Amino acid sequence: xxxxxxxxxxxxxxxxxxxGTGSEEKGLLTKTHNLFSIIGERYAKGxxxxxxxxxxxxxxxxxxxxxxGGRLDQLYSNKRFNLACEGGELTFxxxxxxxxxxxxxxxxxxxxxxxxxxxxxxxPLKPRHFVLSQGDPTESNMxxxxxxxxxETAGYNSFVQETAxxxxxxxxxxxxxxPKYSESGEGSFPVxxxxxxxxxxxxxxxxxxxxxxxxxxxxxxxxxxKILEQYVDLVTRRIEEEMxxxxxxxxxxxxxxxILMRYLAVRDxxxxxxxxxxxxxxxxxxxxxxxxxCTTVSDSLLKKLILLI
Numbered sequence: 418x419x420x421x422x423x424x425x426x427x428x429x430x431x432x433x434x435x436x437g438t439g440s441e442e443k444g445l446l447t448k449t450h451n452l453f454s455i456i457g458e459r460y461a462k463g464x465x466x467x468x469x470x471x472x473x474x475x476x477x478x479x480x481x482x483x484x485x486g487g488r489l490d491q492l493y494s495n496k497r498f499n500l501a502c503e504g505g506e507l508t509f510x511x512x513x514x515x516x517x518x519x520x521x522x523x524x525x526x527x528x529x530x531x532x533x534x535x536x537x538x539x540x541p542l543k544p545r546h547f548v549l550s551q552g553d554p555t556e557s558n559m560x561x562x563x564x565x566x567x568x569e570t571a572g573y574n575s576f577v578q579e580t581a582x583x584x585x586x587x588x589x590x591x592x593x594x595x596p597k598y599s600e601s602g603e604g605s606f607p608v609x610x611x612x613x614x615x616x617x618x619x620x621x622x623x624x625x626x627x628x629x630x631x632x633x634x635x636x637x638x639x640x641x642x643k644i645l646e647q648y649v650d651l652v653t654r655r656i657e658e659e660m661x662x663x664x665x666x667x668x669x670x671x672x673x674x675x676i677l678m679r680y681l682a683v684r685d686x687x688x689x690x691x692x693x694x695x696x697x698x699x700x701x702x703x704x705x706x707x708x709x710x711c712t713t714v715s716d717s718l719l720k721k722l723i724l725l726i
Contacts, residue, residue, distance in 0.1 A: 425449070426556035426591045430608040433592055433638050442640060448561040449644050453651040455563055456554070460652060463549025463573070466659050472541040474570035475552040479539045479578055479675060482682040483532065489682055496687040500694050502622050509687075515622070515629045517702030520725065524628055525705045532681075535674035539578070546660065546668070547573040554579055555586040557595065576656055577668050580714055581675035587645050588637065588722050589700060590683075594693065598684055612636070613692075620695045631699035635725040645722055653715045665713040672714050676704045 428445055465471075482488035493509035500506060507515075513529030525531060537543065551558065552570030559565050586595070593616075597609045617634040657665050680701045686694050704721055711717040 423560050423562070424557055425452075425559050425561050426586075426595075428561050429556060429640065429644070430592050430596070432640060434608045434611055445561060445640075446643060446647070450647050450651070452559070452561060452563050453647050457652040457655045460548040460550065460576070460579075461655055461659070463547075464576070464656055464659055465547040465573070468544035468546055468664065470542060470544055471547060471573065473547060473552075473574040473578070474572040475574045475578055475582070476539075476541055477570060478553075478582070478682075479575075479678050480536075480541055482678060483536045483539065489532070492682070492685045493687060498687055498694050499689060499691045500620065500698075501691065503624075507622075512629075515627050517631065517698060517705070518628050519631050519633060519699050519702045519706065521630075521632075523706050525702050527627065528701075531674075531677055531701075531705055535677050538671045538674035539575075539678070545671070546576045546656070546664065548576050548579060548656065550574045550579050552579075554583045555595075556591040557586070575671075575675075577671040577714065578675050580653055580718070581672055581679055583648060584645070584718055584722060585676055585679040587641055587648070589635075589696075590679075592638070592641070594684065594697075597693070598689070612638075616692070616696065618692055618695045618699060620699075629698065629702075631695060631702060633696070633699040633703075633725050635696070635700070637722065637724045642722070645718060649715045649718055653718065657713055657715055662712075668714050669711050669717045672717055673705050673707075677701055680704075
């Protein structure tokens with residue numbers, strides 16, 4: 418079945434580029450509200466209220482990519498990043514020793530420790546909550562009217578991993594990184610160049626303290642934020658109502674690890690332009706820096722998916 422021109426990503430990007438009328442935006446938001454209501458209802462029906470030790474199909478995107486010889490190793494082993502540094506570009510192995518600090522905030526654990534934590538957080542041997550799902554819920558795999566595509570990872574999947582896939586695509590992939598680096602040549606899409614002009618990213622290495630400092634201005638389109646808020650209200654909050662406070666806090670930690678994997682292991686950062694390597698690491702640092710106010714998945718999304726200035 419061919420994908421139609423009415424994919425949610427295309428409908429959103431068209432409005433972002435044209436700054437369409439209020440009625441057009443309202444019409445799209447009505448459709449996404451209905452879409453997320455259906456997703457929330459289906460997730461709730463298939464939700465495993467008792468955490469299970471289970472391997473889900475979309476663990477292919479997370480746990481499997483963290484294993485020796487997995488996608489992380491395949492992408493980055495002994496590769497240098499296009500990231501200017503005194504003395505030459507760093508290899509991925511050297512970068513693992515560095516913490517990330519975004520906009521002079523708190524620094525993260527070293528990148529290598531974040532990856533080690535992700536191995537524990539996203540392990541199929543860890544009890545997790547599951548939902549019955551399509552498995553790869555990006556805006557490029559669904560239409561605004563509720564038609565889904567790509568069921569390769571459909572089945573019982575981690576609720577947290579499902580959420581991370583949607584959130585990262587909403588925040589930065591759907592209207593920027595995915596079309597820019599698509600093998601189908603979508604990088605010429607006007608929405609990419611339009612959005613890119615608003616991004617400002619600078620970086621510097623503090624080698625004495627092993628810190629990569631990143632200064633980022635990142636625009637988050639108001640329309641995308643409204644869509645995210647719908648998703649939180651209709652999907653994530655509905656699921657979290659069935660979880661204990663302890664389970665919700667654990668899920669918020671797992672979300673940081675899942676988002677780390679969406680930024681490091683979906684596309685090959687070593688092939689990115691320097692601006693986008695720095696951007697991906699900055700967004701990784703932004704999401705992975707702990708915040709005591711982020712005690713649930715929903716709170717984490719609303720607090721972290723914001724305009725960065």
